[in-house]
Amino acid sequence: MYRFLFSSKWLGxxxxxxxxxxxxVFLGRWQMDRRAETLAEINRVVSNYSSAPIPFSEARDQFRNMDPEREWTQVELKGRYDTEGERVVRNRTLNGQPGYEVVVPFRLDTGETVVIDRGWLPIGNKTPGRPDSVPAPPSGEVTAIVRLKPGEPQLQRGAPDGQLASIDLPTYAGELGYPLLTGAYGLLASETPPVPDMPAAFPMPDTDEGTHLSYSLQWFAFGILMFVGFGYAARQQARNAAIDAQDALDAEEAGLEPMHSTAAAPRRRTPARRRGGRPTAEEEEDAILDAQGF
Incomplete structure (x- = not known):
């Protein structure tokens, strides 16, 4: 019944x-891989974001070469801000709004220097391409709680004086002219003493895993439905072929049966001939009627 499946058409x-x-299947697995990456990031945020701050002595290696699993870990820093080295980073968004981020070198009591991102500022209205004002950090001795973030890659675009295209720590160190720990920077969580005017703080990262799981299941379902559709089409083809074969058999059987008639066939008149073999007028009339079926 299903021998047609081995035809070139159905094999195609x-x-x-x-x-x-x-x-x-490829797209479904790709969505699953993206979901795995998202879940790993969520786990880092959940485990590190609100953990107790660790001292700089325990985080020194992270500021030199950060382990991705330690991102968002809180670290306590003690030292002073170098306001002369302050920069704003261009093209940064917060809640969909464009603006800037303020980064300031922080000289630790140990003599080392790290970078602290103090927060976000909106685009200014007074001078194009610059914030209207940049809140000053606390002066003197400061205790800052920061969250570890990896440095950013260098972008192939420049920035005006006093600004950075990205938080590219080696480039920033080159502008400052003194060593920085360039493996990571700190995203400010709090500082003591506080100041009344502060850049906007960044919210906690989103811990929603998104729609990757539902999309992956949909792609897997599409792959299964393709074979379901193929099987349905093959079943319909076999069903139609069986119906056509039965119709042909019925027609063949109907054509082979003898015809039976309940009425006796009329006897054809056999007219007598005259002597000499020449038909009479009556015989000619009977022949015409016989030819016409009467």
Whole structure:
């Protein structure tokens, strides 16, 4: 019944179904990989974001070469801000609004220097391309609680004086002219003593895993449905072929049966001939009527 599946036509259909299903599986696995990355990031945030701050002595290696698993870890720093080295970072957004981030070198009591991101500022209205004002950090001895963040790559674009295109720590160190710990910087959580005017703080990262799982299940379902559709089409083809074969058999059987009639066939008149073999007028009339079926 299903021998037609071995035809080139149906083998081609099966190949197309397999290619489509393989593509669906690839996209489904890609969504699962993205979900795994998102879950790993969520786990880092949940475990590190609100953990108790550790002293700088325990985090020194992270500021030199940060372990990605330690991102968002809180660190307590003690020292002074170097306001002369303050910069604003261009093209930064917060809640969909464009603006700047304020980064300031922080000289630790140990003699080392790290970078602290103090927060976000909106685009200014007075001078194009600059914030209207940059709140000054506390002066004197400061205790800052920061969260570890990796440095950013260098961008292929410049920035005006006093600004950075990204938080590229080696480039920043080159502008300052003195050593920085360039493996990570600190995102400010709090500082003591506080100041009345502060840049906007960044909210906690989103811990929603998104729609990756539902999308991956949809792609896997599409791949399965392709074979379900192929099987349904094959079943319909076999059903139609069976119906056509039965119709042909019925027609063949109907054509082979003898015709039976309940009425006796009329006897044809056999007229007598005259002597000499020449038909009479009556015989000619009977022949005409016989030819016409009467």
């Amino acid at each position: 259909y099966l190949l197309l179904a397999a290619i489509f299903a393989a593509g669906c």
